[in-house]
Amino acid sequence: MQGLNSPSNRKTRKFLDFTSEKDADLCGSCAIDGILEYIDTSDSGERLDFYEIGDFIYDGIYIADGEGKTLYVNDSFLRITGLTRETLIGNRVQDLEAQGVYLNAVTPEVLRQRRPVHSIGESLCNHAKMLITGNPVFGQDGKIKLVVVVEREITDFLTMKMELEAIQKKMKTVERGHIRGKREVEHLREETTSKPLVYTSREMQGVVDAIDQVAGFDTTVLIQGETGVGKEVVANQIHMKSPRKDQAFIKLNCTAIPASLLEAELFGYEKGAFTGASVNGKIGLFELADKGTILLDEIGDMPQELQSKLLRVLQEKEIMRIGGTKPIPLDVRIIAATHRDLETQVKEERFRQDLFYRISIFPIHIPPLRQRSVDLLALAEHFLTRYNTKYRKSVTIGGGGYAIMRSYNWPGNGRELQNIIERLVLISPPDAVLDENTFSPLYSSGKVTPIRDSYRGLKAMVADVERRIIASALADGGSTRKAADLLKVDQSTIVKKAKRLGIALTVKE
Numbered sequence: 219m220q221g222l223n224s225p226s227n228r229k230t231r232k233f234l235d236f237t238s239e240k241d242a243d244l245c246g247s248c249a250i251d252g253i254l255e256y257i258d259t260s261d262s263g264e265r266l267d268f269y270e271i272g273d274f275i276y277d278g279i280y281i282a283d284g285e286g287k288t289l290y291v292n293d294s295f296l297r298i299t300g301l302t303r304e305t306l307i308g309n310r311v312q313d314l315e316a317q318g319v320y321l322n323a324v325t326p327e328v329l330r331q332r333r334p335v336h337s338i339g340e341s342l343c344n345h346a347k348m349l350i351t352g353n354p355v356f357g358q359d360g361k362i363k364l365v366v367v368v369e370r371e372i373t374d375f376l377t378m379k380m381e382l383e384a385i386q387k388k389m390k391t392v393e394r395g396h397i398r399g400k401r402e403v404e405h406l407r408e409e410t411t412s413k414p415l416v417y418t419s420r421e422m423q424g425v426v427d428a429i430d431q432v433a434g435f436d437t438t439v440l441i442q443g444e445t446g447v448g449k450e451v452v453a454n455q456i457h458m459k460s461p462r463k464d465q466a467f468i469k470l471n472c473t474a475i476p477a478s479l480l481e482a483e484l485f486g487y488e489k490g491a492f493t494g495a496s497v498n499g500k501i502g503l504f505e506l507a508d509k510g511t512i513l514l515d516e517i518g519d520m521p522q523e524l525q526s527k528l529l530r531v532l533q534e535k536e537i538m539r540i541g542g543t544k545p546i547p548l549d550v551r552i553i554a555a556t557h558r559d560l561e562t563q564v565k566e567e568r569f570r571q572d573l574f575y576r577i578s579i580f581p582i583h584i585p586p587l588r589q590r591s592v593d594l595l596a597l598a599e600h601f602l603t604r605y606n607t608k609y610r611k612s613v614t615i616g617g618g619g620y621a622i623m624r625s626y627n628w629p630g631n632g633r634e635l636q637n638i639i640e641r642l643v644l645i646s647p648p649d650a651v652l653d654e655n656t657f658s659p660l661y662s663s664g665k666v667t668p669i670r671d672s673y674r675g676l677k678a679m680v681a682d683v684e685r686r687i688i689a690s691a692l693a694d695g696g697s698t699r700k701a702a703d704l705l706k707v708d709q710s711t712i713v714k715k716a717k718r719l720g721i722a723l724t725v726k727e
C-alpha cells in the first residue's frame with residue numbers, strides 16, 4: 219500500500235509545500251504545525267522524520283487528503299481504534315464508513331463544513347470512547363489539501379468523571395447530613411437556652427450558688443430531684459455559664475429510647491455494623507456533643523451494660539463506635555440527672571457503684587415545688603406571661619387562686635404547673651381571673667397526696683385535707699349521693715362542704 223505512511227517514501231515526502239509565511243498562517247488551526255520533514259536530534263546527529271515522531275504521540279493521529287483518502291495513521295490511532303494500517307491506508311473514509319469500519323467519522327464532515335469539527339465517538343472494535351477533533355488544512359488555492367484528525371481516548375477519563383461524580387454526590391449527602399446535624403444541634407440549643415431558671419426561694423438560691431461554683435469547671439455534675447422540678451433547666455444553666463456555652467448542649471433521655479438502641483444513639487456506629495444499620499453509619503450523641511456538654515437525663519434508668527461503657531468514656535475520655543476499631547477522643551462535659559435515689563439504686567445493685575462515685579462528684583439537689591411556695595407564685599406568673607403572650611390574652615390569677623394552688627401538692631412540679639397554666643389560659647376568656655373555683659378541679663384529679671411541707675395553720679391545713687377527701691370521693695363516686703355513701707355522711711353535707719371549700723360541683727347531684 220503506497221501512501222505517505224509507506225516506508226519507501228517516509229523520509230522523502232512532505233505533506234504540503236508551504237513556503238511562505240502566509241501559507242503557514244493558513245495552517246494556524248492545524249494540529250500538526252507547519253511542515254516538518256525532519257527533526258534534528260542535535261546530540262546524536264540522528265534525524266527523526268514526522269512519521270516516527272507521530273508514533274510517540276499518545277493521542278491518535280489520522281490524516282486524510284482532500285478527498286478523504288487515508289494517508290497516515292500513527293500507532294496510537296491503531297491502538298485506540300483497534301484497526302490496522304492495512305485496513306485504512308489508501309482507502310477513502312467514506313468507503314470505510316460504508317463498509318461499517320467507521321461510524322460517524324469526522325473527516326467527511328470536515329470536508330463538507332470546511333471547518334474544524336469536534337465529536338465524541340466510540341471505537342466499533344473495542345468500544346473505547348474517544349474525543350475526536352478534525353481540522354482542515356487548506357492549500358494556496360483555498361482547497362482542502364489535508365484533514366488532520368486527532369483522537370483522544372477518554373474511556374479512563376469518563377470512568378474517572380463518573381467516579382468523581384459519585385464521590386461528589388456522596389460528599390453532598392454527607393454535607394447535607396452534617397448541615398442537618400448542625401441545624402439539629404442549633405435547634406436543641408435554642409430550645410434549651412431560651413429557658414430561664416425562675417425562682418425567688420432561698421432553696422433555689424442555694425441551687426444557683428452551686429451552679430455558679432461548678433459551671434466554670436469540667437466537673438461531672440449529678441442533678442437530682444423529682445420529675446418536672448427543673449433538672450434540665452439547671453443543667454442548661456451550668457452549660458450556659460461554662461466556657462462551653464457556644465458549643466453544643468445535647469440532651470439524651472435514657473428512658474425515652476429502647477435499651478437496644480441506646481448504645482447506638484450514644485456512641486454511633488460504623489456502616490454495616492449490624493443488620494438494619496444505615497449504610498453510611500451514624501454519628502453518636504457523644505460525638506455530636508464534642509467540645510460541648512451532654513445531659514444524660516434519667517441516668518438511673520440506664521441499662522447496666524451501658525453503665526460500664528459510660529464509665530469507660532468518663533475514664534478514658536474517648537468512645538468507640540459500634541463496629542468501630544479506632545477509639546475516638548472526646549472533649550465532652552457530662553451532666554447526669556435523675557429523679558431516682560441513686561444511692562438506693564446502688565444498694566439494690568441496679569446502678570454501678572463505681573459509676574455512681576464517678577458522676578456524683580458534685581451533686582445538686584432540687585427541692586420539690588411544694589416546698590417552695592414562693593417559687594410557685596413566681597413560676598405561675600412566669601408561665602402566665604408566657605401563655606398570655608402566646609394566646610394573646612390578659613388572664614390573671616386572683617381571688618383564692620393562689621391559696622388553692624399553694625395547698626396542692628404539685629407531684630409533677632414545674633412541668634405540671636406549666637401545663638395547667640397553659641391549659642387554663644387557652645380555655646379562659648381573654649380577661650379571665652383564675653380563682654379558687656378555676657383551680658378546684660386540681661383536687662379531683664386523684665393525684666393529690668398529703669401535704670407535709672407547709673405549715674400554714676391547722677384550720678387551713680385541715681380544710682385542705684377535707685377538700686381533697688371530698689374531691690376524691692366526688693371523682694370516684696361520680697355524684698354527690700355516691701360521694702356521701704363513700705364518706706358515710708348525708709348528701710347535703712357533701713353539697714355544703716363542697717361549696718364552702720370551693721369545690722366546683724361538676725358531678726351529678
Ligand SMILES: Nc1ncnc2c1ncn2[C@@H]1O[C@H](COP(=O)(O)OP(=O)(O)OP(=O)(O)O)[C@@H](O)[C@H]1O
Binds near residue numbers: 414447452555634
Ligand atoms: N425553676 C424553673 N424555672 C423555669 N422553668 C421551670 C422551672 N422548673 C420547671 N420549669 C419548667 O418545667 C418544665 C420541666 O422542667 P425540666 O424538664 O427541667 O424538668 P426535669 O426535672 O428535667 O424533668 P424530668 O425529670 O421529667 O426530666 C420545663 O418546661 C421547664 O421550663
